[in-house]
Amino acid sequence: MEIFGIPHQAFLGQIMLGLVNGAFYAVLSLGLAIIFGLLRIVNFAHGAFFMVGAFVAFLIGRDLGIGYWPAMILVPLIVGFLGVVFERVALRRIYRLDPLYGLLLTFGMVLVLEGGFRVAMGSSGQRFATPEALRGVWNLGFMILPIYRAFVILVAVVVCAGTWIVIEKTRMGAYLRAATERPELTQAFGINVPVLLTLTYGAGVALAGFAGVLAAPIQQVSPSMGSDLVIIVFAIVVIGGLGSVFGSAITGLGLGVIEGLTKVYYSEASTTVVFLVMALVLLLRPAGLFGREEG
Amino acid sequence: MQNTLRVAVAAASMLALGAGSAAAQVSDDVVRIGVLADMSGIYNDLSGKGAVEAVKMAAEDFGGNVLGKKIDVIFADHLNKPDVGAAKAREWFDTGGVDLINDLANSGVARAVAAVAKEKKRHIIVNGASNMGITNELCSPYAIHYAYDAYSLAHGTGKAVVEQGGKSWFFLTVDFAFGIGLEQQVSDVVRANKGRVVGAARHPLATTDFSSYILQAQASKAEIIGVASTGADAVNAIKAAAEFGATKNQKLAALLLWIEDVHSLGLQTAQGLMLTNAWYWDMNDETRKFAKRFYDRVGKMPNMAQAADYSSTMFYLNAVKAAGTDNADKVSAKMREMTVSDMFTKSGKVRVDGRFMHDMYLWQVKSPAESKAAWDYLKPVATIPAEQAFQPLADSKCDLVKK
Structure with missing residues (x-):
């Protein structure tokens, strides 16, 4: 059986791979959406923190012998802490300025981080072994699926759902949403909004670090691993609706699939298709698929 | 006194002249x-x-x-x-x-x-x-x-793989002058040795995720997956091929692999790969x-x-x-x-x-057991004499070549 001229096995395989990539997009765009939602900062450094997450996992594994599973907890904490420091030292000074300054500052941070790691670690990339328990492949009939990739989808869904629950269903989340909508009023209720902002940035960046750990066994751990990704992830956040957590996660997975299928039918367009979708969505629904028009 | 002055002026002008003529030999x-x-x-x-x-x-x-x-x-x-x-x-x-x-x-x-x-x-x-x-x-x-150059890579690794029986090829090609030129050269060698090229997937420079392309290569059922890229691209492609089990039924031919690529792949993954290099440190x-x-x-x-x-x-x-x-x-x-x-x-x-x-040289990546020290990665397979390694002058499109 063929679907649009390719065997259905290959078609199903590409959808599966699209979901794996989409899982990364989802986790990354989640962090970006939270940060933008609350801080109104276009966090260009997100991809760099993703890269730092992968490198931290690699370095603590190589030099301290800390394995993959502890790294999944430790790395987001470390990267989140770096994010908190960055927010305290630099980012908070520009909240009152034009959003362009946030973009410039975080973009500068990208150059510093990438350049630093390139000098220290080289550009070729480092190996990161797949954890013992997740090695091997499943034969799904239509494709060979490495177990680790299936694990990535599972983890991403759990993380996205968890984040959504925290934001929508808990008291902490209610504070966050309140601070997003009416910061002055929330402050008047005795909630420390600046601390909330710092912690939110830390949490968003920790998600990027977490995605870095997830990606390390799949990609070479290299300084440039985040820079291409971040642009796509931005497009996803825009398509999903800026600041919409749920929208970002769903859009991430969906666009992963669309991109995967484009690689089969017209590979040359695979790097462009996400932006094409973005342009279309912005024309038809300027607030994004899941966003609300601000009035 | 005046004599001394005259000599000094003459000497100075000679020195100046000398400097002048040297400047004419070496620009600025x-x-x-x-x-x-x-x-x-x-x-x-x-x-x-x-x-x-x-x-x-x-x-x-x-x-x-x-x-x-x-x-x-x-x-x-x-x-x-x-x-x-x-x-x-x-x-x-x-x-x-x-x-x-x-x-x-x-x-x-x-x-x-x-x-x-x-x-x-x-x-x-x-x-x-x-x-x-x-x-x-x-x-x-x-x-x-x-x-x-691409010709020497094709007539090194490409030819060696075809001669070992790899007759049908699918290329994973990086989409710019380098990859396309290399794919072309290797395709010529494959066809000249009665092999066939069943397809190619083109990917952008600095691709990190090769899974989709590997799936296409698997679906092509070609005996050989020719990796027409280098550096991080080739490393990621080879890793993905191993991860998706492509190396069980198909063979990889990495068409331009550097010692650094072997280093970052690790011998466990890279062992047995053939590569054409002009020089090796050891x-x-x-x-x-x-x-x-x-x-x-x-x-x-x-x-x-x-x-x-x-x-x-x-x-x-x-x-x-x-x-x-x-x-x-x-x-x-x-x-x-x-x-x-x-x-x-x-x-x-x-x-x-x-x-x-x-002369160019065909190498094979050592197994982890064969490697005795850091950077001890390659063993020699064959020497390719210059006349075979490079494009014959008769085929050159260079207008300096008199035909």
């Missing part, structure tokens, strides 16, 4: 070599700082001076963008007093700079790129393609000696392009010395007369189309 009183390399991108480890250091080592070993004038080494990052590379080359040739541009990793950049060199009548030596255009449609008396005492000096400066072993950066810079400086000038036409003529015998090659010679003729 310096022989300046520009290393145009990838200093920050995907090919940084293959060219980058290592290339700059290799050229500097050659300048130092030459004594720092040629014809009594200083040898100056400068470098710039071409960002893997042909327009950036061409603009930098123009600037260097027009106002920077650069006599030779070396390294030129990235085929797109090398092609663009070759066109500038032809127009400006200044020297370039291509070590980091493979595109056949340098010695064909873009050839000039000022361009030398030194280390390797060939003999001379190569080991150079490698050790390089290692002490750069912190990793040199690859074939970096060894060639050193060798070709020495060659150029020797030609300037022999010609007694840095005049591009006279140096060009000299370089086409001289032979090279150093740690890179024992009998290298530049052909009229600019191809530097030397």
Whole structure:
């Protein structure tokens, strides 16, 4: 059986791979959406923190012998802490300025981080072994699926759902949403909004670090691993609706699939298709698929 | 008293004259070599700082001076963008007093700079790129393609794999001048040996996720998956092929693999792969000696392009010395007369189309058990004599070749 001229096995395989990539997009765009939602900062450094997450996992594994599973907890904490420091030292000074300054500052941070790691670690990339328990492949009939990739989808869904629950269903989340909508009023209720902002940035960046750990066994751990990704992830956040957590996660997975299928039918367009979708969505629904028009 | 003055004036004017004539021999009183390399991108480890250091080592070993004038080494990052590379080359040739541009990793950049060199009548030596255009449609008396090229890769690894029985091929090709040129050369070899090419997937430079392309390669049912990319692209492609079980039923042919790629893949994944390299650090005492000096400066072993950066810079400086000038036409003529015998090659010679003729070598990656020390990665399989390794002059499209 063929679907649009390719065997259905290959078609199903590409959808599966699209979901794996989409899982990364989802986790990354989640962090970006939270940060933008609350801080109104276009966090260009997100991809760099993703890269730092992968490198931290690699370095603590190589030099301290800390394995993959502890790294999944430790790395987001470390990267989140770096994010908190960055927010305290630099980012908070520009909240009152034009959003362009946030973009410039975080973009500068990208150059510093990438350049630093390139000098220290080289550009070729480092190996990161797949954890013992997740090695091997499943034969799904239509494709060979490495177990680790299936694990990535599972983890991403759990993380996205968890984040959504925290934001929508808990008291902490209610504070966050309140601070997003009416910061002055929330402050008047005795909630420390600046601390909330710092912690939110830390949490968003920790998600990027977490995605870095997830990606390390799949990609070479290299300084440039985040820079291409971040642009796509931005497009996803825009398509999903800026600041919409749920929208970002769903859009991430969906666009992963669309991109995967484009690689089969017209590979040359695979790097462009996400932006094409973005342009279309912005024309038809300027607030994004899941966003609300601000009035 | 007056006599003394007269003598002094005469001596001074003679000195001035002497200086004047020397200046005529060496333009702007310096022989300046520009290393145009990838200093920050995907090919940084293959060219980058290592290339700059290799050229500097050659300048130092030459004594720092040629014809009594200083040898100056400068470098710039071409960002893997042909327009950036061409603009930098123009600037260097027009106002920077650069006599030779070396390294030129990235085929797109090398092609663009070759066109500038032809127009400006200044020297370039291509070590980091493979595109056949340098010695064909873009050839000039000022361009030398030194280390390797796509033809030699195809007639090394490509031919060896076909002869071992790999008759049907699917290519994973990086989508610019380098990958497409390499795919073309290897396809020619495959067809000439009664094999067939069943398809190709083109991916952008610096792709991290190869899973989709590997799936296409698996669906093609080809015996051989030809990886027509290099550096991080090839490493990620080979890793993905192993991860998705493609290596169980199909064989990989990595068409341009560097010692750094083997290093970052690890022997466990890379073992058994064949590669065509012009040079390897562990060939003999001379190569080991150079490698050790390089290692002490750069912190990793040199690859074939970096060894060639050193060798070709020495060659150029020797030609300037022999010609007694840095005049591009006279140096060009000299370089086409001289032979090279150093740690890179024992009998290298530049052909009229600019191809530097030397033997190439087919290597195989050692298994983890065979490797005895750090960077001990390759074992020799075969020597490919220069005449077989490089495109026959009769097939050249270079207009300097008389037919």
